[in-house]
Amino acid sequence: MSTLQTRCEIARRAPLQRCRIEARLKPRPTYVPGRGTANGLHRSVFFTPSRGLRCETASRTALRVLLRFACSGLLGVTLVACKKAEPEPAPVAPVQVAPAIKGSIRVIVTADAVLYPREQANIVPKVTAPVRRFLVNRGDHVKQGQLLAELENRDLVAAAQESRGQFAQAESNYRSTAGAVVPEQVTKAQSDVAAARESLDAARKLLDNREQLFKEGALARKLVDEAQVAFAQAKAQYDTALQHMQALQSVGRDEQIKSAAGQVEAARGRYDATQAQVSYSQIRSPFAGVVTDRPLYPGEMATTGTPLMTVMDVSKIVARINMAGDQAKDVKVGNEATMTPSDGDMPVTGKVIVVSPASDPNSTT
Known part of the structure; x- marks a missing residue:
């Protein structure tokens, strides 16, 4: 049987004070008839004044009676708790199995890319002359050799x-x-x-x-x-x-x-x-594409070295990626690639066409 320890702290300055009774059960061997030896429990029980227990300093006999009553109640709880519980069966965790197969290990390299058109031309006039007229505007689709503008x-x-x-x-x-x-x-x-x-x-x-x-x-x-x-x-x-x-x-x-x-x-x-000088006054498209920029207006001076307009071929897009050397070594020409736009649009598939060993001084990759 376990040992029941009680402690009563009574303030002695007043004739009637509230007290706290603390009962602690420590695990010790306890003999239970028919079951052999069991382990007891050490439990602390606090009786607070809110539960109606009061102690009087004048009557120590009444205090002993109350303590015995509390200890006998705790002992009954202890004997019930010492009874050995039946073990519960351990839960069975489900395991998923699959047959072993042969396959290649895919290494996925993810990086940010910059999109470039397949071809781009900043059309610069070869002669300095005023612009007589423009035959196209921004966003117009043009063919190869099509007349875009005329100079005086x-x-x-x-x-x-x-x-x-x-x-x-x-x-x-x-x-x-x-x-x-x-x-x-x-x-x-x-x-x-x-x-x-x-x-x-x-x-x-x-x-x-x-x-x-x-x-x-x-x-x-x-x-x-x-x-x-x-x-x-x-x-x-x-x-x-x-x-x-x-x-x-x-x-x-x-x-x-x-x-x-x-x-x-x-x-x-x-x-x-x-005759060549005359032909230079007629601005033609070098390839089929879309006019993306036209900074001048008719009557303004077109000078050599300043782009008159810009034409891009966006029928195919080239994605350029700068990556570290330890990642680039796994990328080969012909590998499949998936490009996902930043706006969340549908991804586009393509292939790697060039792997250049040149380094980028801006990104040091």
Whole structure:
């Protein structure tokens, strides 16, 4: 049986005070008939003044009676509590089983991406001129090669017409040179050769006559010498004229034709350049897409280096992701990817097309 300890704290300053009775049961071996030894319980019981228990300092006998009554009640509770309870069966936890199968382990890499269009062009004019008119607005779908805007080009058209006339004149000169039978320089050289031959023949006849007269003794030696000098000079002039004519006949014609052809090519180049300047005043779309920006208005000055409008091809979207190296090593070209918009719209599937090892200085990935 367990030991019952009681304690009564009574204030002695007044003849009638409230008290607290504390009963504690400590676990000790207790013999129960028919069941052997059982463990008792140590329990604390507090009787507060609100339950109507009062103690009087004048009558200690009444206090002992009350204490015995309280202890006997607690003892009955203790004996009931010491009775051994029946063990409850342990609950059975359900276990889900499945057959073992072979499969690949998927590594999912999640990161924020920035969307880019498939193609984007900031169309910049190649000439500085005022905008004559726009043929499209923001949001319009355009085709490849479609005319988007026109710049003022009257001065460019005039320059193109002038260069076209110069080109036509050069072609005419080339046809005249190539179709001529005897060029002027060759004709003049032939005339010079004929005159030099006549002078040479005259000098030879004079020399022959004077030598004959000198042999007959009718002419002085001095006149014969003068005739010989004149003949030598005439022969030198003839040889020079003949060589010049032969040179012109061999290469002069080809050179003249080449010179005329060069003039034609130069005139054609100037004409093509002016035509290109005229074409630069017509702004066309480099590919099919959507006009996303048009910052200028008709009449404003379009300058080289400043975008006139922006065209994007949004038929396909490219998502660019910067990730750490330990994550990028698991990503391969051809892997499936799922892109979920930030607004919660339906996800879009795609494939990895490029894995670049280059690092981003902004994100250090």
